[in-house]
Amino acid sequence: MAGYGRWSMPRTIAGAALAALLAVGVAASGAVADDLDDQKAQIEDSIESLEGDLEYLDADIQKTAAKLKDYQSQLPAAEAALAEAQGRVQAATDEVSALAARVELAQENKDQIARQIAEDEAKYKDVRKVIGQIATQAYKRGGVSGDLSLILEAASDGDLANGIDLADQAMRSQNAALDRLGQQGATDRNAQARLVAVEEEIVGLKAKADAALAREQAARDEAEESKREVDALVAQTEELTDELAAKRPKIQARLSAQEAEHAAVLADIKARQEKLLREAEAKRKAEEAAARKNGQKSSSGGSSGGSSKPSTSVSGWGLSKPATGGYITSRFGWRPTPAGTIDYGGMGGYVHAGVDWGFGGACGSPIRAAASGEVWFAAMSATSGKKVTISHGVVNGHALATNYHHMSSYVVSVGQHVSRGQVIGYVGTTGNSTGCHLHFETILDGSAVDPLGLL
Incomplete structure (x- = not known):
């Protein structure tokens, strides 16, 4: 995984x-x-x-x-x-x-x-x-x-x-x-x-x-x-x-390439999210100006991309669990290096940027959009395998996107609008993965944050 x-x-x-x-x-x-x-x-x-x-x-x-x-x-x-x-x-x-x-x-x-x-x-x-x-x-x-x-x-x-x-x-x-x-x-x-x-x-x-x-x-x-x-x-x-x-030199070189790839993906997402934030801010100011001109209160709530339908399974960020069943096999955060292994990166560990759900070693479980939004990325990556990135716009004043990695296949395309709960692909083990699982990330204002804090 x-x-x-x-x-x-x-x-x-x-x-x-x-x-x-x-x-x-x-x-x-x-x-x-x-x-x-x-x-x-x-x-x-x-x-x-x-x-x-x-x-x-x-x-x-x-x-x-x-x-x-x-x-x-x-x-x-x-x-x-x-x-x-x-x-x-x-x-x-x-x-x-x-x-x-x-x-x-x-x-x-x-x-x-x-x-x-x-x-x-x-x-x-x-x-x-x-x-x-x-x-x-x-x-x-x-x-x-x-x-x-x-x-x-x-x-x-x-x-x-x-x-x-x-x-x-x-x-x-x-x-x-x-x-x-x-x-x-x-x-x-x-x-x-x-x-x-x-x-x-x-x-x-x-x-x-x-x-x-x-x-x-x-x-x-x-x-x-x-x-x-x-x-x-x-x-x-x-x-x-x-x-x-x-094998350390070879692994270090590959890890460096993967890290560079991840940084480039985050940089691209961050740039697009910053644009969303600027547009949202400009829209808010325009609505306030129009409201002042017309003597009316602004209708903008500073949020877009989420569903307005109430649901007990939806968090305050408009997110729901991206897969039915499964169990968490790996959490977000710093993962110290196992004792007795090789120091490949020299940092004493690494940050696991998402949450993994396992399905008993089985592939094929459906993966659903955690919230409504626009598909920004749907392609094959050497590291993440078949992956999908969905932008959920600005939520609670922050630009929010979700990533879904290692799919066996995806059924959406770039630019497509998807709804919360819509199937976007299936659990697999493509890319740098050693078992069938879903690696799920939440990107807030260009930075990976703990998905469990937003779900």
Whole structure:
């Protein structure tokens, strides 16, 4: 859809902003917006509104810009998905590390228990060996020999009684050690049970660790896929931005030509309206002079070209809606440049000089004269397509004209007088238009004003 005006759209600076998506660190694990239907609807609404904002561009440029908008809209969700996937990688990595630490600790515990059991077993064997030696010697000699005295480090005088006492003390000492080792043996049997439990724990922990490693790998694969998606979106965004930028000189030249054409049309209308105003003023003065001469009041109301028939659908300017049905798709006024698009005109936006009515994409609805008047223009324009301009004369002290653009056809001719509500053509999409619609303008004293303020 199209209308006259000056163009400008700011260029996307994709570099730093988009590259930041690739530097997303590990984020706290959180769900990406799970209402994908709403998100999709928001993106589609954004792209649909873009068509109105880019109405002065060719359909292929709009299509490219819509793709760009789509990719840009998908980037935040892709970024969030990447951050979440990286968070899962970190969580899985932490789990693997924690399980590995637990396995190591359990293994150390197992080794410690095994060493303690081995040490106690060795001590037990040594004590039993010494006790056996003492008992054997005592049995063979019916007493304690000199050799045993030497073993027990008997007194230097070799007194037998002393030697026996020392042997008894040695036996008692070894038996006490044996008792202690017996008690330790019970402890070691418990330790053996604990050793079995630890070994089972290690097996279980290793199984968990293997599962955690599998989850980590899956998370890494998912993160890599998310990163590839982000990389692709960034690359596509940059490619389309560059593509639109490359077309900028051609588009600027065409927009300049369109702006010049529009200015020439307005200048022509303004000149003719100024003539109407001068003629109306001259007529008013002549009527006043004649009235003074005849002693009568002037009959001039300072208005012409409008119907005197009362109608609830007619505004104070004598205008009625130029089409039945349809809905407003674009209003009059300043239209800021959509974020992320190319600045073609350098003004940050443009003025949409009229109001657009859409008809669900269908052409052919009848277009009616908003008020009675004279057809000033009925021809084909490169920008406006098949268009009609009707002068409604001087209304409320101002020269008023209406423009009807992008018709599929018109059924009036220059110089023809038409009545309010008379069919003058049919809705189309000729000229610089990307869909069936009526672009309607109101020109007041040579300047485009908001039609909704006059209807």
